[in-house]
Amino acid sequence: MSDAQALPRWADVVLIPLINISLALAVSMLIILAIGESPTEAISVMINGALGYDEAIGYTLYYTTNFIFTGLAVAMAFHANLFNIGGEGQAYIGGLGVGLLMLALSDVLPFGLLLPLGMLAAMAFGAAWAFLPGWLQAYRGSHIVITTIMFNFIASALMVYLMVHVLIAPGSMAPESVQFNEAAFLPFLHEWLNAIGFEVAESPLNLSFIIALVCLVAVWIYIWHTRWGYEMRCFGQNEKAAAYAGINGKKVILVTMCLSGALAGLVGINEIQGVQHRLLLNFTAGYGFTGIAVSLMGRNHPVGIFFASLLFGMLYQGGAELAFELPNITRELVVAIQGLIILFSGALTYMSKPWLEALFRRLPKRDRNTAEGAAHG
């Protein structure tokens, strides 16, 4: 494209994403108007519900934790030019891994062993569920988007079968397993804060949040500061050039998909080991799909993903509060907003680019004129 240089970098990195999010939020406001509620009231209820008091902040950060994991999972795959829609299924199976391990070992092992083992199980199961689509893409040429979609449904069917027929607690009506031994529970952050003297209300926010922050840094190091990350980005930019440079594309696909699945699987640590303390159905609640929005909005960069996760955490928690305060609105408004954000910042990313380019082409000219004027004067 001849105009590729017309936009300064900051406009591409900051301005365009901001415009896209604003467009998505503007349409969301129109939806709120259409169902007869006041957008300004909705916004204030949401912000207060997400950040207004300590319990709300706890919930917001608890949702944020899930979105960091799934957002990083999608971003990791994007860097190798792979679109992993299977985060939902990988998170589900990752949770299954944690659950099976805790059901087997939480009575005999101490927490110090259960935490690393649980993380390993979550990552291994999530990775395994992503490995198969990766292998099929690398060696059999099937399209990763389709296979990961299919694997989401297969995961869901598998979980229903296991929960209804195999893992259900004896005598239970609901398809839920028995509770793990307390040794397995991750510490809640409000317990820690209370212990050191800060009085904080209860919330599901737990140690996984710290693990998620560590993952953000680890993924940043992996993508930009290791040989493997370099090979992955090369492959993602240009498969043929990467092959000429001696990079094994098949290996890159397999490793990237496994890492992506492992990150998604860590949702299981937050949900199963951290909050629910037992295995149950549908604990992923669409977090895997939200990861797509998070990754697109955060431009596949850990810093962006952190802020996007925070925004979605606020939306989820604020949305719950909104549904409670304004009975005409349901929580699914957040799902609709999520769809709009994916549409505007993922699919219509460069809708505003021609306009901005036209604008920027005018600006420097005026600068030049004033500079010339100054020189003459």
Add this chain to the structure above:
Amino acid sequence: MGDLMEILILTLDATLRVSAPLIFCALAGLVSERSGVIDISLEGKLLAGAFVSATAAAWWGSPWLALALAIVVTIMLSLVHGLACITYRGNQVVSGVAINILVAGLTVVLGHAWFQQGGSTPPLADEARFMPLDWPLAETLSGVPVLGALYSELLSGHNLLVYVAWLTVPVIAWLLYKTRFGLRLRAVGENPQAVDTAGISVSFLRYRALIINGVLTGMAGTYLAIAQNAAFSRDMSAGQGYIALAAMIFGKWKPWPTLGAALLFGMLDAISIRLQGVAVPGIGEIPVQLIQALPYILTVVLLAGFIGKAIAPAADGIPYTKER
């Protein structure tokens, strides 16, 4: 013997009923993908069509108006997809995902605000729905052994939209293989440069494919909400859009094989309902979940090239940039 015959006919009958939306959606996906636009958003459009038709039928009581409005809305969603994929050359999968998620949320939000029933629409009276059509003499002929049962149970007594779904297959096949438009459509999905060089607009062709896609998904949604059921309920498409996508791939992007795949997947659905809690002699009880997951598993196996090879149109998913 007679018993077995009856079970067979009832299962086939159920197959026809559940496969109608799959046929519509799979063909919708087929037209779009043969023109080079990947359409993951079948699920979303199916759900949107269902919601709009049920809402319109609840408000105005006319199934035909409901059908028309559902088609208008699904065409509009198709055009949004086109705007993102054709005009702005965005990522087609991302755009599809966006439409699916947007519709999943929006239908519940609007349904809740308008009807206050947790995202469902109120149950519809028969006049506001498409009802089964009984063919002439179905009642009298039902006594005739085998043929009579076939006629009265299997052929007669379906919904108008089921027959339309069947009719759509030869129509789409004719459109793709026997018309000038179809030739160009297939060409634009394989080699858009060639079509462009011939002086034919790639974008306009692809937009027309998406409009056909919208019409078909609108009919699918209408069938789901006001023919097969009598109201909209949240997430009522329940993954059928994705099964249709699988059927399209299973049918190797060709109309008649796609019909076969849609019927196969519909039959699996019908069988899974019938097999609930039944022990099959020699095998024991087959988990319903396994049968429900079979369409997905079969598609994965097919895509992996273990049973034949499914090859997508060459330009599928690649935005076309006109050289300047």
